[in-house]
Amino acid sequence: MPRARGGPDTWLNVVTACSTCNHHKDDRLAEELGRVPMVTPWVPTRGELVARRLTEKR
Numbered sequence: 001m002p003r004a005r006g007g008p009d010t011w012l013n014v015v016t017a018c019s020t021c022n023h024h025k026d027d028r029l030a031e032e033l034g035r036v037p038m039v040t041p042w043v044p045t046r047g048e049l050v051a052r053r054l055t056e057k058r
Contacts, residue, residue, distance in 0.1 A: 001013070
């Protein structure tokens with residue numbers, strides 16, 4: 001559920017989208033738009049976050 005509709009601020013409630021798609025989605029659920037996530041949400045481990053940070057281009 002979008003935070004604008006009272007959804008939680010958690011890893012399992014995060015969706016990444018380009019600004020055009022995010023603007024189109026607005027505060028609607030993906031199901032309301034006939035869309036499904038490409039990847040099942042998960043909570044990253046501390047190691048995954050560190051590894052991603054180390055491999056980021058600067």
